[in-house]
Amino acid sequence: MKKFSKSVALGASLVSLIALTAAQVDAQRRPGGGPRASVRSSAGASVNRAGTNDIRAGNRTNINSGNRTNINTGDVNISRDVDIDVDHGWDHDGWGGFYAGAVVGATVATATAWRLGAYYSTLPTNCVVVYRAGATYYQCGTYWYQPRYSGMTVTYVAVVAP
Amino acid sequence: MAALDRMGAALRKHPNMLVHTKLTVEDVLASGQKIQYGGSLDISARLPTKLRMVLKMGPSERQLYYDGANLTLYSPERNVYATAKAPATVREALAAAEDEYGLYIPLTDLFLWGNDPALPERITSAMAIGKETIGGNVCEHYALRQPFVDWQIWIREGENALPCKLVITTTSDPAMPQVTSIYDWQSEGVPDEAAFTFQPPQSAVRIEFQPLQSPVAASTGK
Numbered sequence: 001m002k003k004f005s006k007s008v009a010l011g012a013s014l015v016s017l018i019a020l021t022a023a024q025v026d027a028q029r030r031p032g033g034g035p036r037a038s039v040r041s042s043a044g045a046s047v048n049r050a051g052t053n054d055i056r057a058g059n060r061t062n063i064n065s066g067n068r069t070n071i072n073t074g075d076v077n078i079s080r081d082v083d084i085d086v087d088h089g090w091d092h093d094g095w096g097g098f099y100a101g102a103v104v105g106a107t108v109a110t111a112t113a114w115r116l117g118a119y120y121s122t123l124p125t126n127c128v129v130v131y132r133a134g135a136t137y138y139q140c141g142t143y144w145y146q147p148r149y150s151g152m153t154v155t156y157v158a159v160v161a162p
Numbered sequence: 163m164a165a166l167d168r169m170g171a172a173l174r175k176h177p178n179m180l181v182h183t184k185l186t187v188e189d190v191l192a193s194g195q196k197i198q199y200g201g202s203l204d205i206s207a208r209l210p211t212k213l214r215m216v217l218k219m220g221p222s223e224r225q226l227y228y229d230g231a232n233l234t235l236y237s238p239e240r241n242v243y244a245t246a247k248a249p250a251t252v253r254e255a256l257a258a259a260e261d262e263y264g265l266y267i268p269l270t271d272l273f274l275w276g277n278d279p280a281l282p283e284r285i286t287s288a289m290a291i292g293k294e295t296i297g298g299n300v301c302e303h304y305a306l307r308q309p310f311v312d313w314q315i316w317i318r319e320g321e322n323a324l325p326c327k328l329v330i331t332t333t334s335d336p337a338m339p340q341v342t343s344i345y346d347w348q349s350e351g352v353p354d355e356a357a358f359t360f361q362p363p364q365s366a367v368r369i370e371f372q373p374l375q376s377p378v379a380a381s382t383g384k
Contacts, residue, residue, distance in 0.1 A: 060332050061187065061268035061341045063313050064281050129367055136369050147369040149244050151264040152224055154237055154369070 114143045119155045132162040163288060165304060165317055170276020172323040177209040180348040183269065187219070188339035196337055203268060203343070210251040212358035215267065226267065227360035228255050234360035235265065235371075242367045245360065253277065263371040269343060272325070284308040293319070297346055301326035310334040 113120070127140040138145045138156065145156040173179075183203040188196050201219030211230035217223065225236040233248035233255055246263070248255040252273055259265040274281060291303040294316060301316035312333050316326040330341045362368070 060311065060330060061266065063271050063308070063311050063330055064274055064278070064284070136367055147242060147367070148372040149235055149263065149265075149369065150372045151266065152235070154240055154242055155372070 114158050116158050116160065118158045119150065120145065120158070121153070121155060123156055130162075135162065137162055163282060163285070165290075165302060165323070166275070166282065166315075168323040169315075169317045169325060172318075172321070173272060173325075174276040176324075178207070178352040179209070180204075180206045180350075180352045181272075182346040182348070184344045184346075185217075185219075185268070186340075186342040187268075188341065190335055190337040190339050194337050196339060205269070205272070206353050206357075207252065207273075208352065208355060208358065209273070210253065212355060213252045213255075213273075214353065214358050217268070225360075227358060228252060229355075229359040232360070233259055236360060236362075236366070241363065241365060242369050243360065243362060244369050244371045246371055262373055264374045265371075268341070269328075271328075296326040296344065299326055307333075 123138055123145060124140045124143075127138040127145075130137045130139045136147060137159070138147060139161075142161075144159050144161050146159045147154060147156050149155075181204070183205065185201045185203050186198060187201070188198045190196055199219050201217065203218075204216045205213070206215075207213045213226070213228040215224075215226040217226075221239065223238050225234075225238065227234040227236070228248060230250060231248065232245050234243055234245040236243040246259075249258050256267055256270045256273065259267060285306050285308045287307045289305050291305055291314075294301055294303050296316055300319045302319060303314065303316050305314045306312070310333060312331040314327075314329040314331075316328075318324050318326055324347050325345055327342070327344045332339050
């Protein structure tokens, strides 16, 4: 594998490429990258890494709305959490995002994953709805989440107990 | 451009509208890989103050209700909804939803054409391609360009110049994702006024919209 030449790597099947470690793929990545190189790096280096399935901005479902302001301004003040994939749809001009959020990178909130202020796309299983001071919360054991629409996407924000 | 004017006029002649839309949407992953989704969007409206949309894509569904005072987004599969006060017309309400909550509601162009004189000014080129039959109607095909977007529209021949199909290509992304919608206009069956006000189903949980311009209020817990 060490002597794996660039031309062989580019011609190799996807299956064998997935077997490469991230470091090997990185070492072989062609500077600038052609189309094949891109396929390879996403299959090998990125398949298990959170964030690579993030949807990038730009897809628009309208011609004339969404560019009244800059298409990318929507997320400027939102702190994106790189470990959490749930924020598909934040900067996404369309309704495809909420669907993709469920399919591409759903992040399940678990006790170990709980971090104040983080966004999750699904809750643990042991949750109850609690209404406090006019707001809705989910209490899951000792952890609390507040549900919100982030754009079209339902997300759960980890909060302190109300 | 005269064709667009005709279409705008035809759309504005139908303040009460009901249209079933077949929708294809493409997402672009950070890697540049494109993922395509198919779905449907049913739009009913009594303009300028009532709008209802039902969007279905894969396992997900969203219902949007606007009754001239409040805008509600409901997710049946999670049985949650959020309601916010909204301006007095569909156009203003959609713009506010986008600006305040990042709700990019698809195909809002349908409510803008023939209403907003700024739209034609953005177009930098336009050409007529030819005729095509879509859903039993003969439609004229046009291709247009404007900053960030190439678009193609098929418009019914004759007086009732409703859009038959629309393709939007986002040229600002090198992957050039496309959104395609094909329209099936219904001449009757527009819901009556009361149907535009959201009635929460039993046990539906009310949540909030996350405002776009405020930092995440995670630490308050309230």
